[in-house]
Amino acid sequence: MKLLILSNRYYFIGLLVISILGEILSYYMIKSIINREFNEQLFAEKEQLIYELREYDNLLETLYLNIGDRISLQKMDHDPKTETHIKDVKIYDFYKKEEISFRQIVFSDQVKDDFYIITISKSLLSSEDLIKLVTEIVALITFLFFMTMFLLSNIISKKVWKPFYDTLSLIKKLNIVKPQSFSFKKTKVREFRELNSTIETITNQMVKDYNNLKEYTENTSHEIQTPIAIIKNKIELIIQGNDFSKDQLIALNQIHKLIIRLSKLKDNLSLLSKISNNQFIDVVDINVADYLKEMIKSVEELIEMKNIDVSFYFKEAPIIRLNETLAYLLFINLISNAIKHNINHGKIILELTGDYVLIKNTGEPLPIAPEKLFERFKKHGDKHNSTGLGLSLIQSIVKYYNFSITYTNKEVWHILKLKF
Incomplete structure (x- = not known):
């Protein structure tokens, strides 16, 4: 994952969490403010209604509808002593054919000589629409803010981090065998200047x-x-x-x-x-099938001395890119190893596919652990003229080209598998 993507991810996750919390907080704050306004209006309308009921004789028949959206007066035989309280209720609206939220203030009072439980209801529909509209606007602004920040962040980050990627590109092109002097682009960022200076010092020392x-x-x-x-x-x-x-x-x-x-x-x-030291950088195309046949031909005398039977099973003829010297050392050592550690009247089988070459030879049991076979100065057998570096040399070439080589032993067969 790129550094910019990782940093932007954490940045925007943080912003997203803060934005969601901000929207939730804004929703409840707006709702609280609207409810407080409704409560103040209901209390004011309660006082107004009580005043008008006491002052005007015919008000019980007319009931001023400018007070609240709905007014209910329930006549009681005695004083109910209902404490003034406010609550939210759902009332079915026959015109809209749905339940609508209302906020009610309920209280009791004496008008003339009668006692009443009075309910004043105000519709919350307009406030709910307002809250919904405000929430949608906040969400839209948040979305636009995120998009703007995303674009600006990418543009600014790419510009700010460009010196770093320029330096990284130069490091990737570094070839210690054919070194070239670094030409870092000038930057105003002190950290990048220090980085370039340090890299140049380390590279020169290397x-x-x-x-x-x-x-x-x-x-x-x-x-x-x-x-x-x-x-x-x-x-x-x-x-x-x-x-x-x-x-x-x-x-x-x-x-x-x-x-x-x-x-x-x-x-x-x-x-x-x-x-x-990576001194073999020049490469050529090697036809593995033809190359193996040439190697076998070059050691025919050694093969004849031990009367070894050589068999070829070539399914494909892959072409790989290797340094010519290393290609010779790799294959001649593999084949020489199969001859040197073979028995008289033994066999060598060469199998070749598009992905690997398999070299099988008969021979005496391996006197050392297979996992130590490719270590330096490990000799299998009493070979006084052996330096103990043949398979180690093969292993070094294999690692140099990111190939892989494995050894297995099945009865009298010793098998080396080289994967390209």
Whole structure:
């Protein structure tokens, strides 16, 4: 969810609650004011009616209709002593054929020598219509207010937050391998200026650290490679001599193998470092079906040495975009792993769909836990010429491209599934 939407949501929920409470409060306030006005009129009309009944003899027959909407006089044999009270009632209107709300004042009084219970009723219809009209007007004003605030909020928020989104856009384009200097747009908001300044400082430090690490890795790799090459050449020259015993030649041969392994280890660590540093950004289209066939062809001698039977089951020929070097390292390591840890007269099955490639090979039981298979320097089997980085290298490439790889074991079959 976007920040603007989230902030506007809380803002308008708050306004909505306040508006609803305000409308309810306004309704009861208006109703209370109107009722108070009606009560004052009814009391005034009570006094007027009592005065006129006492002053004019023929008023009982005529009953002034300008007092209230309806007047009722109920003659009593004795003094009822009714306390003056006001109440709301519903009275059926034969003209409108519906019940109408009235407010009544009921009291008792003596006129001449007779006692009466007198009721003065005033219709609340006009006040109800007024309250309804006022409520509708308030609701309309509230709706227009909300719409206006919504539009203004979006316009103002987008303008206020534009520097932030400009900065965010620049950060998304950041490529630490090919860094470019940031050109932040000028803003009057101090917080955004501080944000831009902080991001620029952090980014410059990241680029500097990356370049230092890259330079250190390259220098280390170069400096290690030189003495390794010299030692290797010297040992090869010494081995060619004839002045050594059998045990000395065996020892020199072991040293030579360790030097070769050390060289491979250096190369693999260097590759892992480059992958982590995102140095393989150039990509090409790889036809996976054709590429797998080429890889198998390139290791035919190794396959023939173990008399391994290779089968292809290609349902589709997907094309994926990878760096050419990483594509080679990924597939050659997967296939080499299937050959290296296979048995004589074993089998390799390659299955390919549009979503994944499955590499199955026969082999001895796995001597380590499957969950540790892709860890660095974990070797399955007594392979002295193995660096223990092959599957770790595969895992790094898989993570680099957001692929996934899983291992399962079914009887004599070892299965690696690479999902694109």
